[in-house]
Amino acid sequence: EMVLTQSPGTLALSPGERATLSCRASQTIAKNYFAWYQQKPGQTPRLLIYGVSSRAPGVPDRFSGSGSGTDFTLTISRLEPEDFAVYYCQRYGSSPGLYTFGQGTKLEIK
């Protein structure tokens, strides 16, 4: 079974700061089938990054993804007020289990 562990659980930063969110997989993720989502309270998740580092349409370039193998990072270069939300990592499209989400990192205003 694939497990994705996100850290930290909660991250408190101020607007304008740089945010670094991590996700570690229990097994190597094949073919860079790795994504990040943002979810704000009361809203549905929004796809930010797919294929480790490709931004989904309409996603600002302050969001970037990196990593390989078992360790992945979402970086937000300069936080805007609308960026404070919960972020989830995801492995998709390959065995075992096809799809797995991390438990989420809450990014809150300091």
Added chain:
Amino acid sequence: EVQLLESGGGLVQPGGSLRLSCAASGFTFSTYAMSWVRQAPGKGLEWVSVISGSGDGYTYDAESVKGRFTISRDISKSTVYLQMNSLRAEDTAVYFCARGAFSNGLYPFDKWGQGALVTVSS
């Protein structure tokens, strides 16, 4: 514009059944994989089931629902379903239908419905 509209949520007793529907529009439904993802109150996202966009409608379920939930689709109605049987309290969640981001493969989810609340309680 892509739209996904879930229906069929509600209150059901433990051991009962419920069927969720997700009506899709604004894209070629038959070529995209469709999934169900759930979110228990105050908790994270959990993928539930997927049906592929290929002609054979390949399906795959999470271990937590295997043997109890069945995903299916009606291409003529552009609708995907989730039949949920033997429901348990831990199945209580908002259930989202979600579309794979690209056709003809299993991709992350770029479009989401607004969700249907399923409450399992006596």
